[in-house]
Amino acid sequence: MSKDTNQKKKKPSLLKRLFGGKSDMSIYEEELVQSPFRTIISNFKDNKVAMTGLIGFSIILLIVLIGPFIFPITTSFSEVSQINVAPGLDMMDVPEELQGNIKQISIGPTFSVGISNNGDVYIWGKTKISSALDVANIPEDMGKIVQVSAGFDHIIFLNEDGKLFFSGNNRQRQSTPTYEVENLTNIKQIEAGYQSSVVVTEDGYVYYFGNSMNNDYNEKNPYQGQIDKVATTSDGVIGLTKSGEVVYLGNQQNAYTRFPENMGKIVDIGTTASTVAAVNENGKVFVWGNISTNGEGNPPELDEKIISIQGGRYHYTALTESGRIVSWGANNYKQTEVPPELKDAKVVSYFTDSYQNYAIDENNNLHTWGLKGYLLGTDELGRDIFSRLINGGRMSVFIGAVAVVISTIIGIVVGSVSGFVGGKVDMVLQRISEMVSSLPFLPFAMILSSLIGNKIPPNQRVFLIMVILGLLSWPGLQRLVRAQILSIREQEYVTAAKSVGIKQVSIIFKHILPNVVSVIIVSATLDFATSMLTEATLSYLGFGVQAPQPTWGNMLYGANNSIVIQNYWWRWVFASIILGVCVICINLIGDGLRDAIDPKSQER
Structure with a gap:
């Protein structure tokens, strides 16, 4: 037998083995009789297509x-707030110009809006709410913005002179304030809700405009002049009085009016789409309303006091007195999975709504968790x-x-x-x-x-x-x-x-x-x-x-x-x-x- 015959055969390349191509065979291999099945396999492997x-x-x-x-x-x-969202994972891509200089962030269903310490406005995420409307089309010459609030399909801006500006949808007149609101100069809080807008003044008065059919609100409620803060669900307005009492600002008796007993003095309130949460001065959390199986009604047991709370679509995020962040409720978009790096960090401010969370630690680092977007978008049911x-x-x-x-x-x-x-x-x-x-x-x-x-x-x-x-x-x-x-x-x-x-x-x-x-x-x-x-x-x-x-x-x-x-x-x-x-x-x-x-x- 010749030296060439005894030489080790060279293995065909992976590409050749995958996509075919006949290998060089020795004279002895060519004389072998192959079975029909092996012939079919060999012919098929030679067909690159x-x-x-x-x-x-x-x-x-x-x-x-x-x-x-x-x-x-x-x-x-199904999720009405996520209907027909375009492809992309940019819902939480905070602009670089804003990072390290954040004064406030407010979150909508698919977009977020932030203001810097200089009063500049930045909007990111899926800002188009229809083929003709884009919340990113903000008014010009707004001046220095000191407060912002994102609703379901519109945004409210408040400048340093106390003047209001709006962008987005106005179909339910949620972006058309009344004459009385336009002339206010002592606005303390602005709140954009579901097709509605709410304004709270320094002297405790509340003004509402927008969809009055969907949202239960009584403009002649007995708490006018006493309100310190408001929060909105998808169909109601909740108030916190200056004396620390939670009140309902509508006409109807419903799940929001069934307040838990012995809450004591309340220091902060938050809402999801259908529930209300309150934190008392002892750091205890109370949740009521139309509580679903999402877990909003099950706040975690902590060994320290909670001092503030904010609600998303179906989850809550709270801050403890030591600067620790906790989240609970629905987690279908990982909106309650607090990043590991935040567990040992002290948070100085945070912003929660919809399915997103933003937190700033003591070193001025921004942390985000929740819904980043959809790789291929969403359909007509979200x-x-x-x-x-x-x-x-x-x-x-x-x-x-x-x-x-x-x-x-x-x-x-x-x-x-x-x-x-x-x-x-x-x-x-x-x-x-x-x-x-x-x-x-x-x-x-x-x-x-x-x-x-x-x-x-x-x-x-x-x-x-x-x-x-x-x-x-x-x-x-x-x-x-x-x-x-x-x-x-x-x-x-x-x-x-x-x-x-x-x-x-x-x-x-x-x-x-x-x-x-x-x-x-x-x-x-x-x-x-x-x-x-x-x-x-x-x-x-x-x-x-x-x-x-x-x-x-x-x-x-x-x-x-x-x-x-x-x-x-x-x-x-x-x-x-x-x-x-x-x-x-x-x-x-x-x-x-x-x-x-x-x-x-x-x-x-």
């Missing part, structure tokens, strides 16, 4: 299978599109796979029996196949889904979609199987099997079918992509899997109007891209398998 499709689909499959465990969703979740794409992908792939399994089983059985038995059996089965093929696929599936689907629960409806797709997709495969078996059934090994008395069922499924399984795999792979597209089409038209259960198809359902297409492109672009890429990858795999099984097909 097919390998690209396989890698792409494998990545997508791993993401949609593992992703839902990392990014779970609650199908019943749901995160990224999480729904991952969870919807699992459902779309699952529906396509199950539908293919059903259609493949039916197609194999019908095609095998029809091709091998022939005669009247073949005629009957082919006529049935032609009847199913003649049905207008999409309209028929829509009718079945509409008639039956509304009478069954959502989970059973998903199963129904799989069955419908499977039962209507088998005729093409059975014709292919029948044609293959017709060409094989007269070969010698079949005749030999018959002569030794082997049953027809065994001949079909044990001897003939394994010889055509490669063709079945190719057909099933291509049908997989078709089933996913069909499910997406049905869901897009409203006849497939229904919301809130996500699939890539029904995520496109909301994009069938011009307003969404023009203004909220992220609601349909990302779902379209991932569905298109997945289907293309599957088709590339199918084409690669076909070429690998029958290399001569590339020459035809």
